[in-house]
Amino acid sequence: MLKATKVSSFEALKEMLHQPIENYIMVAAHRGDWRNGAENSLQAIEMAIKMGVDIVEIDIAVTSDSIPILMHDKYLDRTTNCTGLVKNRTYDSLKNCNLEDGLNDLTTHKVPTLEEALRKVKGKILINIDKGEDHIPLVYPILKKTKTLDQTIFSSYYPYEKLQKLSGGLIDSVMYMPKIKHDTKNPEKYLGTFVVNTRSVILQTRALSEQDTLLQIIPKAKSKGLWLWMNTLEPFHSAGHTDEKIVENPEEHLGWVLDQGTNIIQTDRPKIVLEYLRRKGLHN
Secondary structure, eight states, rough: OOOOOOOOOOHHHHHHHTTTTTTEEEEEEETTTTTTEEEETTHHHHHHHHHHHEEEEEEEEOOOTEEEOOSSSSSSSSBBSSSBGGGOOOOOGGGTOOBBBBOOOOOEEEOOOOOHHHHHHOOOOOEEEETTTTTTEEEEEHHHTTTTTGGGEEEEEEOOHHHHHHHHGGGSSSSEEEETTOOSSHHHHHHHHHHSOOOOOOOEEHHHHTTGGGGGGHHHHTTTTTEEOOOOOOSTTTTOHHHHHHHHHHHHHHHHHHHHHHHHESSSOOOHHHHHHHTSOOOO
16 A cells, blocks of 8 residues: 655645645545535635645635625525625625525525635645636735735636736736646647646646546646646546545545546545545545
8 A cells, every 4th residue: 555645734735736746646625615514615615624635626706896705606696695696796795695505504604705715725725716717817916915826726728828818927927727628629739838838737637438538638747747636526527437426436436536647636525535545545
């Protein structure tokens, strides 16, 4: 059995992003530990931290007065007791909105700002900001203010040229993870532009099946020293080896994910994934 490299400090965790280690698998909690708390809440982030995950993934939306908040949807309806488009509401108008948990029960937790989330994770775990690619100029000053720039990962499917324009050149100053899917044109060239022009250290890819040709990008990414990030959220992410199947048979389904050379697993079942990795000596 492999012995996991001991990640004894937050600084060591950050350093691993720049020097992938084969016998340590990072775990990313999707929208925090939302199965036990409210999705994209400070509560769900805190639960993920206490559980021992390495990365927490959050989504952002922006209010009418340009405040980035944690929210996956454009609308408030699914995850709160409020309604309407986020972009049509001021931040102050959201202060009376309560978040619902994974069972759709109303909680006492409020919609947090990105700044509040960054202060929650500061010096503890890494954070992946999803749905933030259109808002880098707005988010960047908040990262500088909270001194969390070096622990924050942006990600999207956008090509480099589009990101360069949208970010006003800031894409070169942040940690960025390109994502590849089946309509990505010329995946190898797409990946190469990020390796040359940005601080990219991770690639996220998908697999519709175990024979998916998109998996061929993995050795090419590895040869460039990149981490591989794979999701186990939906069947199209990991050839059907989803979280729900992992619950039933972690050896078979997480085994396949790891066999692809995965370094980071994003999951809605972080506790189960962590337990499996620790049994295998791949997490401490």
